[in-house]
Amino acid sequence: MIDDLDRKLLALLRNDSREPVASLAARLKVSRGTVQNRIRRLQADGTIQAFTVRTRPELEANRVRAIMCIAVEGGRSAAVIQALRGFPEVDKAHTTNGRWDLIAELDVATLAEFSRTLDQVRLVDGIAATETSILLATQKM
Structure with a gap:
């Protein structure tokens, strides 16, 4: 099971997977051994x-x-954002106003991975509804 420390570690690794273990440990305020053990377990x-x-x-x-547009139950936005940090496929998450509470940017290699990610994200406690659109092309402005 992924806990808060795992989620923070994954977020740091997502930003720079070559960051030294000692630096990760200092940023997370844990020992170097803890970071190494967590990385080994997350790989295993x-x-x-x-x-x-x-x-x-x-x-x-x-x-x-x-x-992915996400509607969140009640005041659960912080918990949902924290859970989304544990998904390497979620590149960014934005809070919004209006119909949807959050917008998550997904980035995956295949449609099968995309389908699996949708299924898993929809199971996050606190997510009431989602609507997802694949980006077909990006235009530079």
Whole structure:
């Protein structure tokens, strides 16, 4: 099970997977050994599937990118955002006003991974409803 420390660690690794363990430990205010053990466990249980490089979007034209609009039950936004941090497929999350409480940007390699991610995110406690649209093309302005 992923806890708050795991989510924070995943967020840091998502930002820079080459950040030294000692630096991660200092930022998380835990020992180096704790960070190393967490990373090993997250790899072993399949949460971390790979360490990768983030490239410019135009270099990854075949990736599946989408926007997921999320309605949150009551005052559960903070808990839902925290849970979303545990999903490597969620690139960014934005709070909004209006019909939807959150907008999550999804980035996955395949449609199968996209489907699996939708299924998992919809199970997050506190999410009342979602509506997702795949991004077909991006225009520079």
